[in-house]
Amino acid sequence: MSRRKKNRAGDDTNEIDLTPMLDVVFIMLIFFIVTASFVKESGINPNVPEPNNNPPPDDAEPNILVRISADDQIWLLEKEGERRVDARAVRSNIERLRAELPKAAVIIQASGAANTGVYVTVADAARAANAPSVVLVPMKD
Template identity: 55%
Template sequence: MREFLDENTGGDEESGIDLTPMLDVVFIMLIFFIVTASFVKESGFDVNRPPNTQQPPKDDEVKNILVNVAADGQLFINRRPVDAAALVPNIKRLYAENPKGAVVIQAEDDSKNERLITVMDAARKAGVYNVSIASN
């Protein structure tokens, strides 16, 4: 039988595996995964960021009173150094200029809690009851 095959095929051809059906299956699987992947909804939430503008805030916008408590106990109102005794009058003045604003206290990690309580008490004495604490 071998002699018959060698005479008809010439005997020079090597026999091999036909990979065409396997490639067809792989392409069909690839198409299937591409189509199903486009319908997958990723979980999460949308973030609406404000537009990035370099313009100063408008006059009718609410301006908060920012009080920083440094690690060494020094106090700053809107980045200006302030003595603890002058805290109440300064907060009263800034709150009178913008009554919709709030007092935001930003304390450094190494600052004392005593200073934080002092600023909160000063805001209450100034008549501001909208006090927030911000973290670094």
């Protein structure tokens, strides 16, 4: 009889305790919820002015105009006209024009189809050239 009692007692202790497994699952769930809530997408917050159809006054300080075309070409407007500029030479050209026009702001006129990286490169070059302000103006395509 003692053998039967031992077998019955052994059957009761053969259950699997799920508490540690549930603890691990809940800890993992909390970890993923906390880490997912801190993920933020980075974006560009360009300084876009409000539309103004009034022409500037005749005695206004001229600005430095940089155009970015839809095929990611960079054009710099000068007295002689527009000329294409390499992305690596944007800073030196802006510094040269700023020597002639010290109070001139840099206006970047970018096409909507242009690559954002090209705009960032031009804006960074203008800031590195100590431009007093850098403004993005969307180009009408």
